[in-house]
Amino acid sequence: MENNRRLGNGGLRSQQPMENFMKQIKSNFLTKTLSLIGLIGMCSFSSVQAAPPPSAFGVWDRGSSFDPKDYPFLKGVAFTGNWGDIEKNPGVFDWSSLDQAMNTAVQRNEFIYLSLNVGPDAPEWIYSKGVPRVECSDQAHDSWPAYPYYPSSEYKSFFQRLITEFGKHIRSYPKEKQERIVFIQVKSGCTGDECAYKGDAIEKKYELSTKSTAWREFRLWLFDLFVKTFQGGSDHPKLALMFNNVSPDDDEGKGGGFSEEWKWVTSNAHGGVGVKLAGSARGHHLSGERTKIETWQPRLVASEGTPLFARSEMDQTWQRAMFAVNLPLNFYWGAITGLQNGQSIWDISSSAMEASKEQGFDYSFHFFNKYAGQIDPKTATDAFCALHKGLDASDTKAYPESEFGAADRKNVDRMLKICDSYSKYGAAVDDKNALLLGQVRQRDTQTGLNDVGWDIWPDNYGRFLHQIDADATSVPFWRVGGAITKTSSIYSRFARGFEHASGKDAMVFKLHEGFSQDTKPKVMTITVVWYDGTAGSTWKLDYDAGKAEMKTALTVTGKGDKQWHHETVTVEDAVLRQGGTKGSDFALVNTDDKDDIFSLIEVHRGKLEAPVLLPRTDYKVSDKAPMPPKADKAGKANKAGKEKKGKKKSGKSTNQE
Numbered sequence: 001m002e003n004n005r006r007l008g009n010g011g012l013r014s015q016q017p018m019e020n021f022m023k024q025i026k027s028n029f030l031t032k033t034l035s036l037i038g039l040i041g042m043c044s045f046s047s048v049q050a051a052p053p054p055s056a057f058g059v060w061d062r063g064s065s066f067d068p069k070d071y072p073f074l075k076g077v078a079f080t081g082n083w084g085d086i087e088k089n090p091g092v093f094d095w096s097s098l099d100q101a102m103n104t105a106v107q108r109n110e111f112i113y114l115s116l117n118v119g120p121d122a123p124e125w126i127y128s129k130g131v132p133r134v135e136c137s138d139q140a141h142d143s144w145p146a147y148p149y150y151p152s153s154e155y156k157s158f159f160q161r162l163i164t165e166f167g168k169h170i171r172s173y174p175k176e177k178q179e180r181i182v183f184i185q186v187k188s189g190c191t192g193d194e195c196a197y198k199g200d201a202i203e204k205k206y207e208l209s210t211k212s213t214a215w216r217e218f219r220l221w222l223f224d225l226f227v228k229t230f231q232g233g234s235d236h237p238k239l240a241l242m243f244n245n246v247s248p249d250d251d252e253g254k255g256g257g258f259s260e261e262w263k264w265v266t267s268n269a270h271g272g273v274g275v276k277l278a279g280s281a282r283g284h285h286l287s288g289e290r291t292k293i294e295t296w297q298p299r300l301v302a303s304e305g306t307p308l309f310a311r312s313e314m315d316q317t318w319q320r321a322m323f324a325v326n327l328p329l330n331f332y333w334g335a336i337t338g339l340q341n342g343q344s345i346w347d348i349s350s351s352a353m354e355a356s357k358e359q360g361f362d363y364s365f366h367f368f369n370k371y372a373g374q375i376d377p378k379t380a381t382d383a384f385c386a387l388h389k390g391l392d393a394s395d396t397k398a399y400p401e402s403e404f405g406a407a408d409r410k411n412v413d414r415m416l417k418i419c420d421s422y423s424k425y426g427a428a429v430d431d432k433n434a435l436l437l438g439q440v441r442q443r444d445t446q447t448g449l450n451d452v453g454w455d456i457w458p459d460n461y462g463r464f465l466h467q468i469d470a471d472a473t474s475v476p477f478w479r480v481g482g483a484i485t486k487t488s489s490i491y492s493r494f495a496r497g498f499e500h501a502s503g504k505d506a507m508v509f510k511l512h513e514g515f516s517q518d519t520k521p522k523v524m525t526i527t528v529v530w531y532d533g534t535a536g537s538t539w540k541l542d543y544d545a546g547k548a549e550m551k552t553a554l555t556v557t558g559k560g561d562k563q564w565h566h567e568t569v570t571v572e573d574a575v576l577r578q579g580g581t582k583g584s585d586f587a588l589v590n591t592d593d594k595d596d597i598f599s600l601i602e603v604h605r606g607k608l609e610a611p612v613l614l615p616r617t618d619y620k621v622s623d624k625a626p627m628p629p630k631a632d633k634a635g636k637a638n639k640a641g642k643e644k645k646g647k648k649k650s651g652k653s654t655n656q657e
Contacts, residue, residue, distance in 0.1 A: 051240055051271070051272035051307035051309070052182045052183055052240050052272055052274070052309050052344070053182075054344075054372075054373030054374075054375055054376075055075075055373060056075055056076060056111040056182045056345075056373075057075070057309070057344040057345060057369075057372035057373040057375075058073070058075040058345070058346070058365075058368060058369035058372045058373065059073050059074060059075060059346050059348055059365040059368055059369055060074065060075055060076045060077065060078060060111075060113075060345050060346065060347045060348065061074050061076070061077045061078065061347075061348065061350075061353065062078050062313060062347040062348060062349055062350065063077065063078060063080075063350060064077040064078070064079070064101055064104050064105075065350050065353070066350070066353050067108060068108055068109070068110060071353060071356075071357075071362075073362065073365040073366050073369050074110065075110065075111055075345075075369065076105070076110045076111030076112055076113065076182060076345075077101065077104060077105055077108070077110055077111075077112050078112070078113055078114075078115070078347060079097070079098055079101035079102075079112060079113070079114045079115070080114075080115050080116070080117060081097055081098060081114075081115075081116050081117070082116075082117045082121040083116055083117060083118050083121050083122045083123060083162060084121055084122060084123040084124065085097070086116070086162075087123055087162060088123060089125070090123075090125060090129065091161070093162075093165050093169070095169045098114070098169065101114075102173065102177055102180070105180050106176075106177060106180065110180070111180055111181075111182045112180050112181055112182065113181065113182050113183045113184065113185060113242070113311075113345075114170070114181060114183075114184045114185070115184065115185035115186075115187055115192070116162070116163075116166065116187060117187060117191055118159065118162070118187055118188070118189075119147055119148060119150070119187075119188070119189045119190050119196070120143075120144035120146070120147045120148075120190060120198075121144075121191075122148055122155075122158075126148060126154070126155065126158055127146070127148075129154060129158070130152070130154035131148045131149065131152055131154045131155045131158070132148070132149035132152055132206065133146045133147075133148070133149075134146060134147040134148065134149050134197065134201050134202075134203070134206045135147075135201075135202050135203075136197050136198070136199030136200055136201055136202060137199055137200050137202055138199045138200060144190075144198065147190075147196065147197050149206050149208075150188070150189070150196055150208065150215070150218045151208075151214050151217070151218050156218075156221065159222070159225075160225055163225055163226065163229055164229065166229070167229040167230060170230075170239075171236050175237075178236065178237055178239075179237065181239055182240065182345075183239065183240035183241060183242045183272065183274050183309070184226070184230055184239055184240070184241055184242070185241075185242045185274075185276075185311075186222070186223065186226050186241050186242065186243050186244075188218065188219050188222045192244055192276060193244070194210065194219075194244045194245040195210050196208035196209075196210075196215060210245065211257050211258075216260060216261065219261060220260075220261070220264055223243070223261075223264060223265060223268070223269075224268070226241055227241065227268055227269050230271070231269060231270060231271035238270070238271025238272070239271060239272075240271055240272025240273065240274055240309070241269055241271070241272070241273065241274065242273075242274030242275065242276060242309075242311060243261070243265055243273070243274065243275060243276070244275070244276035244278070245258045245261060246258050246261040246262045246265050246275060247259065247261075247262055247275075247295070248262050248295065248299075249262075266306045272307055272309070273306055273307065273308055273309075274308065274309045274310060274311060274344075275296070275308065275309075275310050275311075276310070276311055276312065277292065277296060277310045277311070277312045277338075277341055277343055278312065279312065279439055279440070279443065280292070280310070280312035280337070280338045280341045280343045281312055281314065281334045281335055281337060281338030281341075281343055281346050281368075282312070282314060282315070282317045282318075282334060282443055283317060283322060283323070283330065283334050283337070283442075283443055284330070284333040284334055284336070284337045284457075285390055285449075285450055285451070285453050285456045285457075286337075286439045286442055286443065286453070286456070287437065287438060287439050287442060287453055287454045287455055287456065288438070288439050288454075288455050289337060289341075289439075289455065289456055289457050290390075290392055290394075290455045290456055290457050290458065291455055292341060293340050293341050293342075293457055296310060296341055296342050297340060297341055297342040299342070300341070300342025300343075300344070300375065301342045301375050301463065302375070302376065302377050302464075302512065302514065303375075309344040309345070310341065310342055310343050310344050310345070311343070311344065311345040311346075311347065312338065312341075312343055312345075312346065312347070313346070313347035313348070313349070314334075314346065314347065314348050314349055314352050315349055316349065316351065316627060317443045317444075318330070318331065318349075318351075318352050319351065319626060319627040320443065320444060320445075320446075320626050320627050320629070321445070321446065321447040321448075321626040322443070322446040322447065322448070322449070323626075324486075324622075324626040325448060325449060325484055325486070326484055326485065326486050326487075326488055326490075327355075327359050327360070327361050327486075327622070328359070328360045328361040328363065328364070328490050328615065328616065328619065329484065329488060329489075329490045329492070329493055330361075331361035331364040331365075332361070332363070332364045332367065332490040332493075332615070333490070333493055333494070334364070335364040335365070335367055335368040336367075336386050336461045337457065337461065338368065339368065339371050339372065339461065339463060340457060340461045340462070342375075343372065344372055344373075344375075345372070346365075346368055346372070348365070355622075357619075358619065358620050359619050359620060359621070359622055360615075360616035360617075360618070360619025360620075361616075361619075362616070363490075363613070363614075363615045363616050364490075366613055367613075370382060371384060371463050374463055374464065376514070377464050377511075377512040377513070377514030377515045378514045378515075378517065380463075380464055380515060380605070381604065381605045381606070382463075382602065382603065382604050382605070383462070383463055383464035383465040383511055383512070383515060383602070383603045384462055384463055384464075384465055384600065384601065384602045384603070385460050385461075385462040385465040385466065385467055385509060385600070385601045386460060386461040386462060386494070386599065386600050387460055387467070387470075387474075387476075387494065387495050387496035387598055387599055387600065387601075388457075388459070388460050388461055388476070388494040388495075388496075389422075389458065389459070389460075389470075389471075389476035389494070389496070390451070390452075390453070390456040390457045390458045390459075391415075391418050391419055391422065391427065391451055391452035391453070391456070391458070392452075392453065392454070392455060392456050392457075392458045393407065393411075393414055393415045393418055393452055393453065393454050394407060394409075394454050394455045395407075395458060398458070399414075399418050403417075404417045404418050404421075405417060409436075409454055410436060412432060412435050412436065415429070415435050415452045415453070415454070416429060416432075416452070418452050419451055419452040422451070422476065422478075425475060425476055425477050425478060426451075426477055426478035426479040426480065427451040427452070427476075427478045428449075428450075428451055428478065428479065429450050429451065429452060430447065430448020430449050430450060431446050431447045431448045431450060433445075434446035434447070434448075434450060435450060435452070435453060435454070444629045444630055445629045449479075449484060449493070451478050460496075464511055464512040464514075464515050465509055465510075465511055465512070465601060465602075465603055466509065466510055466511075466512070467496075467507060467508070467509050468508045468509065468510055468582050468583065468584055469508075469582065470496065470507075472504075473504055473506060473507050473508060474496040474497060474498065474499070474504055474507045475496065475497060475498075475499045475502075475504060476494070476495070476496055477494070477495040477496065477497055477597055478493070478494060478495075479492060479493070480492040480493075480495050480531055480597055480599075481531070481533075481562060486621045487621060489563075489564045489615070490615050491529055491531070491564045491599035491600065491615075492531075492564070494599065495531065495597045495598060495599045496597070496598060497531075497595055497596055497597035497598060498539075498590040498595040498596055499595055500590060500593045500594070500595055505589065505590035506581065506587055506588070506589045506590065507587065507588040507598070508580065508581050508582050508584035508586070508587045508588075509584055509585060509586045509587070509588075509601060510578050510583060510584050510585045510586075511576055511585050511603065515576075515603075515605075516574075516575075516576035516577060516585070518577075519546060519575055519577055520575070521545070521546070521572065521573040521574065521575060522572075522573075522574045522575070522576065522605070523570065523571070523572045523574070523605075523606050523607060524543075524570070524571055524574040524576065524603060524604065524605060524606070525568065525569070525570040525571075525603070525604040525606065525607060525608050526541065526543070526553060526568070526569055526570075526571070526586065526601070526602070526603055526604075527566055527567065527568045527600075527601070527602040527604075527612055528541060528566070528567045528568075528588065528598060528600070528601055529564060529565070529566055529567075529598065529599045529600040529601075530556070530564070530565060530567065530596060530597060530598045530599070531562075531563075531564050531565075531596070531597040531598070531599070532558045532559055532560060532561050532562065532563055532564075532565055533558070533560065533562060533596070533597060534558055534560050534594045534595075534596075535558060535559055535560030536557065536558060536560070536592075536594070537557070537558040537560075537592060537594035537595075537596055538555065538556065538557050538558070538590075538591045538592045538594075539555075539556055539588060539589060539590055539591055539596045540552050540553075540554065540555040540556070540588075540589050540591055541553045541554050541555075541556075541567070541569065541586065541587070541588060541589075542580065542586065542587040542589055543571060543574055543576070543580070543585065543586050543587075544574070544575050544576050544577060544578065544579040544580040544584070544585050544586075545571075545573050545574060545575055546573075546575035546577070546579060547579075550579075550580040550581065550584075550587060551571075551573070553569045553571050554567060554569045555591070558594075558596070564599065566612055566614065568608070568612050570607050570608070586601070586603075588601075
């Protein structure tokens with residue numbers, strides 16, 4: 001057993017700068033990535049079931065502005081071309097911008113994904129060639145003065161020619177270039193929002209709501225075009241395709257009404273299927289996140305069904321009031337929420353990229369990278385459990401209506417009563433108004449942190465590591481150490497701990513069944529993040545070594561310094577076949593009558609190749625005022641659970657919003 005020295009935020013072991021840490025592992029990562037690219041490439045040409053390699057999952061540059069030499073967490077770049085720029089004259093295509101992006105990916109040894117903005121970004125000449133020109137009321141900008149009528153035969157003909165030429169050009173690249181393309185995003189309407197218009201058609205005959213039969217038929221025609229172009233034939237690798245507004249509706253219709261599109265995609269696309277998880281990783285405790293997680297996480301992690309992956313982006317949400325409370329903390333818990341969703345790719349806007357190192361939230365990108373590709377428990381190298389409790393007011397079993405009031409989306413009193421019942425553990429509401437908002441408006445305007453909400457994630461977050469009977473064996477904590485400030489530790493937001501007075505003295509955990517598959521002794525490294533709140537307080541970490549009693553890996557005595565610390569230990573005889581207390585693999589055990597608090601447990605298969613990566617403490621706290629909310633359509637946007645897609649702010653389509 002190797003009991004590593006204690007690591008704390010104050011640097012009890014020398015904390016290397018983030019850049020130096022990454023240099024130690026960058027060469028290993030690149031070597032493994034190149035090997036995987038080659039392996040995936042060979043498999044792509046011989047297999048009909050290619051999918052993006054997990055080595056491509058992680059943080060991406062939404063454009064191609066940043067070099068991974070300076071931002072070592074970057075996995076890839078995005079190329080987005082406007083149809084109007086590519087085909088300025090009918091039938092004459094200029095793919096130079098695509099070529100440049102592909103060359104950049106090769107030079108930087110990165111992956112790439114591709115997309116074309118169509119619809120309002122189509123060339124103006126299509127309207128003189130028979131495509132009906134659709135103008136909209138409530139139009140807010142000049143760059144999109146008109147839209148095509150998508151179902152028209154003329155528009156479909158021009159669109160088909162565009163995608164056919166797009167495919168021909170991609171297939172003209174040598175194999176090593178094609179192998180870098182992780183996926184192609186399928187766009188059918190306005191950017192990637194998958195709506196026909198950002199406004200209401202003035203001529204009613206051109207109306208195309210997102211759930212209309214005409215719009216669905218157009219989209220399915222378009223889907224078929226992309227599948228045939230990029231996943232047909234055997235002489236080229238099948239390229240994965242990513243779709244938005246395709247959802248498996250459940251019995252309550254929470255999938256958004258796009259089940260027909262979902263059925264078509266999962267039945268016909270066979271080269272890797274991606275989905276866009278709108279808003280994922282743009283915050284935490286956002287309304288609707290529980291439904292999103294329950295819908296997608298089982299399909300994205302440890303799934304035996306259609307190979308799926310998911311993308312979402314960080315837009316300018318990070319510059320608004322909720323994030324400004326504490327940037328590193330909000331990015332960290334946003335990243336963890338994204339991982340709980342099963343999110344594979346996190347596209348980061350240039351403004352966030354530029355600020356990430358100086359303002360200390362680049363740690364969250366490294367953490368996201370560590371787990372985004374861990375999708376198969378049998379091959380995963382790491383597992384984690386981030387301790388947390390979300391007070392979901394929609395849950396009538398956990399919070400009976402007889403005690404807390406009617407479970408109505410607009411019942412703020414119910415939410416406040418639920419939160420108050422946990423106030424002694426630090427639960428609070430900073431912004432009552434945000435409790436009524438749908439997720440889009442919530443991200444835009446919420447001014448503080450709320451520990452209760454509607455349809456928010458209630459349990460711990462994690463990947464392949466689960467706490468057994470969490471509420472029966474531990475108590476939840478919020479805002480550990482007091483009110484959250486700009487310099488509070490990322491771990492202070494949520495935690496769980498012992499409560500000796502109520503007999504909660506042991507927290508037990510088990511790994512996913514596939515993570516540890518036999519009874520042979522294994523080398524495992526465990527890291528525990530805990531809050532040293534009481535001098536002399538003691539606890540221990542036990543594990544299943546295949547014996548009748550669990551074996552102790554380490555014992556810890558607190559100094560009472562009110563700081564978060566990392567305890568890391570490597571054991572060489574871990575069996576981890578649920579042979580411990582309550583069928584557990586690990587246990588945090590209280591060894592006195594004092595209570596201890598924990599935030600994160602990580603398990604690594606084998607010995608660590610590099611020192612434990614610690615959150616930054618040497619960052620600059622910004623004094624810049626938060627970005628103000630977008631122009632308000634509050635009468636519509638503030639309706640509980642309802643959101644109306646906003647208009648594009650100004651200018652051509654960019655990678656920023």
